[in-house]
Amino acid sequence: MSRFPVPTRVALADDHAIVLEGLKLVLSGIGNLVMAGEAADGAQLLALLQRERVDLLVMDLGMPGVDGLAFVQRLRALHPALRILVLTGNAGAGMGHAAIAAGANGYLIKSGDIGELVPALMALSEGRNVIAAGGAETATADALAALTRREQQILMLIARGATAGDIAAQLGISPLTARKHRENLMRKLDLHNTAEVVAYAARQGIPLD
Incomplete structure (x- = not known):
């Protein structure tokens, strides 16, 4: 026993x-x-x-x-x-x-x-x-590659602490559109909140500053 x-x-x-x-x-x-x-x-x-x-x-x-x-x-x-x-x-x-x-x-x-x-x-x-x-880490490269260019931009901005308003201002889109892109990329990467996005970005070597 x-x-x-x-x-x-x-x-x-x-x-x-x-x-x-x-x-x-x-x-x-x-x-x-x-x-x-x-x-x-x-x-x-x-x-x-x-x-x-x-x-x-x-x-x-x-x-x-x-x-x-x-x-x-x-x-x-x-x-x-x-x-x-x-x-x-x-x-x-x-x-x-x-x-x-x-x-x-x-x-x-x-x-x-x-x-x-x-x-x-x-x-x-x-x-x-x-x-x-x-x-364990599996298929992360494929998952990241599945993001659109805009989603990859927003992933980087979220990882740096940007809000939907910040993202909208920097990319010239509406906050609603920014939130929609955020939802889509988190769904594709199976992430559920900002902490998980930041951890994911760090593992992928995405600059956080």
């Missing part, structure tokens, strides 16, 4: 009750692993981490009140010692590395092998980072 070398407190965060129950079932037989609590949204998770000592956190990015990787950045700032494992249904290219860049320590895909979970948590407890194969 698997066993952590020292008592370790784990918290689970997912808005699907069946996922939480499944995770608890998988982790229930692990020696020295103690359940510290569970949460179904961002507010509950923040309250839980404020109230309880948590060593490891398994969290979904799609919960209510969780704005993707920006929430991970917030957790990292609030709880520097917390080891965070993102467990998500999003297998987009480069998302694993983006999660690590945002402050997570591990990234697993819900459609992956359940047998990866415990080894991943043990790796995190030992100070190592883990990325599932599906979350």
